Amino acid sequence: MARNIPIKVARAEKDMTQKALAEAVGISRQTMNAIEQGEYNPTIKLCRSICRVLGKSLDELFWEDEEQEG
């Protein structure tokens, strides 16, 4: 799974640390880090929570082209 750069960028735009975002969403920092590193595939429920906190759409943060998905 590819690294999730859009989350990192959106987090930086909001001037949030991984820990702050994780707390806002209600997960641990290790889970947030795993999502950004592409090591964990979150549920749609968690994806929506992350989008809500960062003020982005699902497409903006989680859409991947076919090439990236492989």
Next chain:
Amino acid sequence: MKKRRNKLDEMQEQKMLHIESKGCWIAFIGLMIVIAAQLVYYGTDCGNQIIGETIVFLCMGCYVLAACVKNGVWDRKFEPGFKVNLCASLIAAVASGVLKFAIIYREYGADGVAVGAAAAAASVNSINTFILCFILLSVMLLVYRWRKNRLENALPDEKEEK
């Protein structure tokens, strides 16, 4: 009593389930080895000594079997069918035959009982295990198919959903 809130997030929950699953398999295989070892070491008279392990082992097996059938799942890698049942029954038969041979040989080997007699008893045991295992698996397969069909048909019709 008030139910405690889950303190794990979804990834930690998944990890915890993996850990528990592995722990469960270790306990399952460990119990099997312990029961077999006690049977070989103490012989067939150790029924009272292994009753606890056997009950726990059977409870685990029955739970996994019942839960799988209830949820309409069979196995990750093998398609349910005659061939798989045949292979599984053969493996069980060989394992039980080897165990029976070891028990008899350990118990009576010193008294001069021929290896042939132990082998004959093990063969009879293997055949019994094979027949019982195959019947049980076939019955479970029928129940699984019936349950799976029921679960599939219980879903609302796709046309209705539209």
